[in-house]
Amino acid sequence: MVSKRQQVAGSFPRIAVMLHDLFMVWTCWQVLYMARYAILDNAPIIHVFSMDIAVVLVVQALAFRYVGLYRGLWRFASVADLLNIFKASFIGLAAIVLAFSYKRLEGIPMSVLVAYPFALAALLGGPRLLYRAWKDYQAVHSDVRARRVLVLGAGHAAEALVKDMRRSGDYEPVGLLDDSRHLRGAKLQGIPILGTLDDVASVARETAAKLLVIAIPTLDAAGMQRIVALCESTGLPFRTVPRLSDVLEGNSLPGQLKEVAIEDLLGRKPVQPDWELIRGWLSGRTVMVTGAGGSIGSELCRQCARHGASRIVLLEISELLMLKIQGELCRNFPHLRIECILGDCGDPAVVRHALLGYRPDTVFHAAAYKQVPLLEGQIREAVRNNTLATECVARACQEHGVDNFVFISTDKAVGPVNALGASKRYAEMICQSLNQDNGTRFVTVRFGNVLGSAGSVVPLFREQIRRGGPVTVTDPEVTRYFMTIPEACQLILQAAASSSRGAIYMLDMGEPVLIRMLAEQMIRLAGKQPHVDIALVYTGLRPGEKLHESLFYSDEHSRPTAHPKVLEAGVREFSAERVLGNLGRLREAVARYDVEAMRSILFSTIPEYALSHDADAAYVETNVVPFPSKEAGRS
Known part of the structure; x- marks a missing residue:
């Protein structure tokens, strides 16, 4: 202002x-x-x-x-x-x-x-x-090198930006735009405010601007979408200033201009967890994270380190991912104790060694396979890594007196129609079956697609656009719900810190996004025109995919929690004896690589999965509830 x-x-x-x-x-x-x-x-x-x-x-x-x-x-x-x-x-x-x-x-x-x-x-x-x-x-004669810049916004960020541009000498601010009409004709740091944001096209022409800079870091997704559309109408390149959270987390430097990312357009208003509650819960704790090098696992490590954990035990099967997250944590948190265990969390000896050696108070189980089409042809690995490994870690935590076991699940587990969803739904039921009134507290957190996670659609689209296309979309009507990795992990911590025993928590992921619109927007952000410079090709739904996803069943009777972005689901009725009793048969089928036996066990344990493969698949659609959240993403 x-x-x-x-x-x-x-x-x-x-x-x-x-x-x-x-x-x-x-x-x-x-x-x-x-x-x-x-x-x-x-x-x-x-x-x-x-x-x-x-x-x-x-x-x-x-x-x-x-x-x-x-x-x-x-x-x-x-x-x-x-x-x-x-x-x-x-x-x-x-x-x-x-x-x-x-x-x-x-x-x-x-x-x-x-x-x-x-x-x-x-x-x-x-x-x-x-x-x-x-x-x-x-x-022209004062400095021929300076690039003429029109700044969108007239607040504190714009003021700091103008000062930085003048100091650098590489940019010449020629004007500002702001929707506060009472500022029209006023000046900021001697630079005139020439109109509202809607005037960007005409003012850019009149001022001979060569670059537009969006200097409103508090914009929500809808506001950013509007301004990006206005900037695109000018045909000029545009950049944005980083958000304060990006600067504080070391992802951007103060005053650094960056391209508008798809995360800026799909995110929502910043989530504000109850940090006092989270820090009080994490303070001084030893935390173990399985899949610690993956998208979700590595961010959980960062969040735990930032908010009070005294020691973090990294359990990871990939040596390269282990080295990467270990090096990052050691650089950014030199006083934090970091312990590394290279191994498979489905190996009882590895898990037992980790729990006996470091006595963690809380275990976040983020390790999983998550690629739907691939796992349709690899059901053994889906069951072994997503179901049996979860049971291995969960039982070990119970046996060694771990206070909290937090299982990271997926929306694919609701009305599952694919191997990923069925293996994760079985793991959810295992956690609920093992939960008792005393001992380890089992908590499940369920959410959908995570922007930028390994194997997700956004990195795929970026690579396709970089190669010149085409960009492949499965179906013009397919929708997914999106959440940024830091936001998802913050809400995981919020749910874990305030949870009750055996509950399933669902993260509110906002409004659904048409994948077709997502692809078109990413093409525009790359400075291209969809269907002109970059083609869109519809390939059809792949094996195991749905048009739309849901985060809870209708009979889970979701209810609000103390945090507006976290909902709690009740426990569905199922036979815990059957769930735990079938694990022995499932383990034998995995050892024999008997795919048909594994499918039969999953069908008998998860009736809705069996129905999704029969003619009566409509049950799956009617017994799940659409909710502001969809699609899977994990690591």
Whole structure:
């Protein structure tokens, strides 16, 4: 926002311009009168000021105000301003004729009235164009390297940006735009505020801007979508300033310009977890994360390190991912104790070694396979890694007295139609079956697609666009719900810190997004036109995929929690004896690589999965509830 002193200062040039214009009106009227009577010997006396001249000045001033002549600045005078001047001159002429009609224009020569609007337009437009030409000459010769920048926003971020641009010398701020109309014509750091955000196309042309910068870091997704659309309409490149959270988390530097990312357009208003609750719960704890090098696992490690955990045990099967997250944590949190265990969380000896050696208070089980089409042909690995490994870690936590076991599940587990969903749903039921009134507290957190996670659609689209297309979309009507990785992990911690025993928590993921629209927006952000520069190809739904996803069953009777973005689902009725009893048979089938036996066990344990493979698959659609959240993403 602009200070009151700056607003007052901005009004002085406008007053000077108004006085200049009124002086030109007086000059025009006097000169035309003199020219009319110059050749006559008995010319009437022409007074420097009279009642007639006062009337002319008043009505012409009202005409200037009516057409909005003082909304623009001389520095950016253009053809549009000249048209406004002509308009004001002719409206002023009509008003003068009307004002003097009471005396039938007596004493006012017709030649003066005919020449008046043209002469006045020349007297008003000439100085404006000369001033702009002079300023343009100064700008060109002062620093030919500076890139002309139009800034969108006039708040604290814009003020800091203008200072940084001036210090660098590589950019020349030529104006600002802001939707606060009372700022119109004011100045920020000496830079004029030229209009609202909707004026970006016309102002960019008038100012000869070469770059647009969005300096409103508090924008929500809807606001960013609107501004990006306005920027795209200009055909100019555009950038944005980083959010405060990105700067604090080390993802961006202060003052650094970055391209608008698809996350900026799909995210929602920043989620504010109850940090006091989370820090109180995490403070001094030893935390173990399985799948610690993956998208979700690594972010959970960062969040736990940032909010009070004293030691983090990393359990990861990939040595490269292990090295990456270990190095990052050691650099950013030098006083945090980091323990690394390389191994498979489905191996009881590995899990037992980790729990006995480091005695974690809480285990976040984020390790999983998650690629739907791939797992349809690899059901053994889906069962082994997603179901049996979960049971392995969960039982070990129970046996060794771990306080909390947090299982990261997926929306695919609701009305599962694929191997990923069935294996995860079975794991959910295992956690609920093992939960007791004392001992380890089992908590399940269920959410959908995570922006930028390994194997998700956004990195795939980026790569396809980089190669020049085509961008492949399964179906024009397919929708998914999206959440950023940090937001998802913050809400996982929120749910874990405030949870009750055996509950399933679902994260509110906002409004559904058409994948087709997502692809088109990403193409535009890359500076291309969808269907023109980059083709979209529809490939059809792949094995195991749905058009739409859901986060809970209708009979789970979801209810709100203390946090508006977290809902709690009740436990569905199922046979815990069957769930736990079938695990032995499932383990034998995995050992024999008997795919048909594994499917049979999953069908008998999860009736809705069996129905999804029968003609009566409509059950799956009617027994699940659409909810602000969809699609899977995990690591």
